[in-house]
Amino acid sequence: MNNIQYILIFDSGVGGLYIYKKVSEKLPNYNYLYFFDNVFFPYSEKSEGFIVFNTLRIIRSIMKSYLLSLIIIACNTVSTIMLSLLRFLIDIPIVGVVPSVKLAVSLTSNGIIGLIATKNTVSCLYIRKLVKRFANQCKFYLLGSTELVHIAQNKMYGLDISFDKIVFILRFFTEMLKLPDVIVLGCTHYSFLLSEFGEIFGSKIKLIDSSLVFVDHVCSIIKNNSYFCSYLYPFNKVLCLKIDSSLLNVFTLLKKYGFLELEQLYF
Structure with missing residues (x-):
């Protein structure tokens, strides 16, 4: 060395x-x-x-x-x-x-926040503590997806990806009666799907890229x-x-x- x-x-x-x-x-x-x-x-x-x-x-x-x-x-x-x-x-x-939970709390107007991350991330004790500490007064919804990680990685490689599949995964949020106004991206791979997420969620939902x-x-x-x-x-x-x-x-x-x-x- x-x-x-x-x-x-x-x-x-x-x-x-x-x-x-x-x-x-x-x-x-x-x-x-x-x-x-x-x-x-x-x-x-x-x-x-x-x-x-x-x-x-x-x-x-x-x-x-x-x-x-x-x-x-x-x-x-x-x-x-x-x-x-x-x-x-x-x-x-x-x-x-x-995941930038504290920032999400400062930006929400309706008190409904979403987090998209891997299954391990959304289920871990650290996230539960983070939500309890900073977002205890908010409604916090967690979506864990391994498939989105693979989709993002394929996009990075220049391979074809299915927009419809992304829409299907994100229906967890889009089919809610009252939508979150802030969604946190809690996986670095998801930064490469910002354009797809933006198209699906529209301008009324703020996307927080934790990586930035x-x-x-x-x-x-x-x-x-x-x-x-x-x-x-x-x-x-x-x-x-x-x-x-x-x-x-x-x-x-x-x-x-x-x-x-x-x-x-x-x-």
Whole structure:
């Protein structure tokens, strides 16, 4: 391991590329590592025990080869399940994206709020505590969908997606007698479906992209801390668990984001 610092962006899939893009546009002179789990994706229906074990072994393996200055958990599922545990066990600054419930409460007029996230995220204790703390006076409706994650990822790969299928999934909200006036997107993959969501929900429903709120927070941390080293010629790399022929679409996508090197992570 050398003394070159890297900022790690960790996600179960490629949805976190949205966060990487927004952060690196504002802070281009830093080295970024982007990890996606192409063996166990998606995490949305994995057990909490598996997610804790798998995330820890991946991050510790990366730390053996790279000097990390910051770990960005760009996966709502991982953040809501184990962000506190990661901060306790790993002596590196760690930030994680979580659904922007507090912001939603400040924006609602009718007191009805929706959250779209993965099944693990909407069912976890962290979300229940968040809703109880900030949205106790509101009616809060949760929709957990793994299928939307796959649809968003396929769209990123440039594959055809079914708009009708998205409409069918979101009927959970659209068929309500009284609609929410604010809906929180609680998965980084959903940022890539903003145009579809906007078309379905219309202008009367505010969509909160939790990823954008999170990006501003991350950038302020890096800018305001002299510990982080910037580089004249930064180097970015993608890590995954398995490199094979199935990554053809991924290679094409990664090149669009400026990544030219993909490395397999070994335990």
